[in-house]
Amino acid sequence: xxxxxxxxxxKIIEKRQSVAFWCNPISGHATLYWYQQxxxxxxxxxxxxxxxxxxxxxxxxxxxxxAERLKGVDSTLKIQPAKLEDSAVYLCASSPAGHxxxxxxxxxxxxxxxx
Amino acid sequence: AQSVTQLDSQVPVFEEAPVELRCxxxxxxxxxxxxxxxxxxxxxxxxxxxxxGSTLVKGINGFEAEFNKSQTSFHLRKPSVHISDTAEYFCAxxxxxxxxxxxxxxxxxxVNP
Numbered sequence: 505x506x507x508x509x510x511x512x513x514x515k516i517i518e519k520r521q522s523v524a525f526w527c528n529p530i531s532g533h534a535t536l537y538w539y540q541q542x543x544x545x546x547x548x549x550x551x552x553x554x555x556x557x558x559x560x561x562x563x564x565x566x567x568x569x570x571a572e573r574l575k576g577v578d579s580t581l582k583i584q585p586a587k588l589e590d591s592a593v594y595l596c597a598s599s600p601a602g603h604x605x606x607x608x609x610x611x612x613x614x615x616x617x618x619x
Numbered sequence: 620a621q622s623v624t625q626l627d628s629q630v631p632v633f634e635e636a637p638v639e640l641r642c643x644x645x646x647x648x649x650x651x652x653x654x655x656x657x658x659x660x661x662x663x664x665x666x667x668x669x670x671x672g673s674t675l676v677k678g679i680n681g682f683e684a685e686f687n688k689s690q691t692s693f694h695l696r697k698p699s700v701h702i703s704d705t706a707e708y709f710c711a712x713x714x715x716x717x718x719x720x721x722x723x724x725x726x727x728x729x730v731n732p
Contacts, residue, residue, distance in 0.1 A: 544725075
């Protein structure tokens with residue numbers, strides 16, 4: 505079974521530039537998450553989708569971050585304009601819908617450095 | 620709201636020694652508990668999870684954890700570690716009514732020869 509796919513794996517941009525990350529979840533998984541992991545910290549949820557609807561985006565900095573999940577499959581996370589403090593790993597994850605306590609499967613992450 | 624405290628940011632041990640990584644949580648509602656491992660430059664992989672039932676949970680790679688409701692703890696243990704266990708370990712909680720993970724800050728386990 506293919507895992508959660510993310511691209512690009514690494515990106516370096518200058519502050520005030522924009523960047524987009526792409527995620528393809530495990531086939532059939534209805535729930536998709538984007539987490540931000542700053543170096544030395546645990547992952548923090550940015551946004552959660554159930555199919556193509558947003559369940560939780562309470563910690564998404566909406567002035568600069570946006571995310572979409574068209575057709576309930578792939579998702580894109582965009583940052584515009586980027587700030588130095590956005591340097592982090594952006595982890596996409598997915599899980600099946602339904603049963604509570606389902607395992608959440610993570611991709612390998614997209615590493616962003618803002619200079 | 621839920622929170623997770625991992626009591627040790629770094630744990631160095633020698634190969635074949637036992638190890639315990641400590642995790643305490645705080646929540647006003649019932650939670651599920653998870654341990655994830657992150658190898659360098661990789662994503663997170665589930666080690667084990669507690670949903671209900673027996674408080675001793677066995678996971679992959681010889682790891683186990685014990686849920687202690689009275690002490691709100693979920694410590695991770697392995698009786699004999701290998702060099703390959705060197706990684707960052709994250710404890711996480713999820714409300715039983717939800718599907719969002721809240722992570723601790725992580726514990727770096729370094730196994731030395």
